[in-house]
Amino acid sequence: MAKESLDDMLCFSLYAASRAVTQAYRAVLADFDLTYPQFLVVISLDHAGELSVGELGAAMQLDSGTLSPLVQRLESRGFLTRERRVGNERVVVVALTEAGRALRRDVSLAVECLPEAYGIKRDEIVGLLDQLHRITVNMGELTTSLRSPAPA
Amino acid sequence: MAKESLDDMLCFSLYAASRAVTQAYRAVLADFDLTYPQFLVVISLDHAGELSVGELGAAMQLDSGTLSPLVQRLESRGFLTRERRVGNERVVVVALTEAGRALRRDVSLAVECLPEAYGIKRDEIVGLLDQLHRITVNMGELTTSLRSPAPA
DNA sequence: TTCCATAAAGTTGTGCACAATCTAATTGCG
DNA sequence: CGCAATTAGATTGTGCACAACTTTATGGAA
Numbered sequence: 001m002a003k004e005s006l007d008d009m010l011c012f013s014l015y016a017a018s019r020a021v022t023q024a025y026r027a028v029l030a031d032f033d034l035t036y037p038q039f040l041v042v043i044s045l046d047h048a049g050e051l052s053v054g055e056l057g058a059a060m061q062l063d064s065g066t067l068s069p070l071v072q073r074l075e076s077r078g079f080l081t082r083e084r085r086v087g088n089e090r091v092v093v094v095a096l097t098e099a100g101r102a103l104r105r106d107v108s109l110a111v112e113c114l115p116e117a118y119g120i121k122r123d124e125i126v127g128l129l130d131q132l133h134r135i136t137v138n139m140g141e142l143t144t145s146l147r148s149p150a151p152a
Numbered sequence: 153m154a155k156e157s158l159d160d161m162l163c164f165s166l167y168a169a170s171r172a173v174t175q176a177y178r179a180v181l182a183d184f185d186l187t188y189p190q191f192l193v194v195i196s197l198d199h200a201g202e203l204s205v206g207e208l209g210a211a212m213q214l215d216s217g218t219l220s221p222l223v224q225r226l227e228s229r230g231f232l233t234r235e236r237r238v239g240n241e242r243v244v245v246v247a248l249t250e251a252g253r254a255l256r257r258d259v260s261l262a263v264e265c266l267p268e269a270y271g272i273k274r275d276e277i278v279g280l281l282d283q284l285h286r287i288t289v290n291m292g293e294l295t296t297s298l299r300s301p302a303p304a
Numbered sequence: 305t306t307c308c309a310t311a312a313a314g315t316t317g318t319g320c321a322c323a324a325t326c327t328a329a330t331t332g333c334g
Numbered sequence: 335c336g337c338a339a340t341t342a343g344a345t346t347g348t349g350c351a352c353a354a355c356t357t358t359a360t361g362g363a364a
């Protein structure tokens with residue numbers, strides 16, 4: 001064995017599929033000058049109402065190093081507000097503005113057509129989502145254990 | 153409907169799973185000072201013997217804007233050679249050096265343990281790879297058609 | 305109350321992704 | 335041949351991802 005090609009490696013198939021999907025979203029989101037991660041932030045905030053930067057990071061699996069500048073860019077364009085929580089000034093709470101909610105509505109309509117084009121049958125989707133979640137959880141735990149010191 | 157959370161969106165589940173897997177690889181590859189895309193280049197070259205930058209791009213689905221600097225970094229560390237093809241000086245042919253092949257062997261051993269940790273049963277893998285390939289192909293075509301002008 | 309550990313977000317630096325542009329080599333057509 | 339169109343890579347600029355570090359705020363414990 002060994003010498004397998006990239007297409008037989010699950011890690012690469014995931015990497016390629018994720019980028020292909022993101023590119024399709026990018027093509028649609030370009031009309032709104034939104035990047036794909038920015039789109040995810042808008043979706044999350046519309047869903048949750050308001051979230052701290054940390055909660056947003058938990059939802060998207062991203063740290064403040066990625067989210068802070070991303071959220072600042074969306075704030076500077078008027079799509080969301082950032083304010084420190086009274087009683088705990090460390091926490092920055094983020095919420096959509098009315099312009100942000102309008103954007104969410106317009107963008108949702110525009111991307112609605114994309115999931116149909118996956119070529120995945122409706123009855124395959126639930127199983128696929130479950131497999132992807134398992135991979136995400138298991139790899140997250142593995143990464144954590146790889147970084148921890150070996151058992152004392 | 154609408155108002156669904158990120159975890160129910162296939163695009164996000166793919167994005168999260170891909171990053172989680174890449175992070176596990178990163179934790180292992182750190183010992184070799186290799187990034188995940190650099191690892192994929194080493195695998196591809198070991199598999200194919202030698203490839204032009206364009207062929208490497210076709211295999212990895214990346215353009216020269218990403219590959220050129222990446223390949224140059226690997227060349228500067230002595231893992232591969234870059235030379236223009238005689239008879240067509242536009243083409244740059246890339247191949248592993250002996251050091252590159254040795255790196256491939258060492259890295260392969262180190263990452264061998266990762267696929268077992270996905271938590272995906274052996275008999276699920278083939279179907280999952282097939283679904284991911286379908287998504288990659290279908291989204292690639294959709295992106296192309298979204299960028300082309302409407303049918304004349 | 306003072307001080308230290310912890311927590312949350314922001315900052316900095318590197319390397320991808322990708323669009324857009326540029327340069328140079330090649331092809332082909334008049 | 336002469337030269338416009340094409341092709342292959344490289345370059346430039348923006349924005350993510352992520353590690354490492356800094357800043358500021360909070361919460362205890364002595």
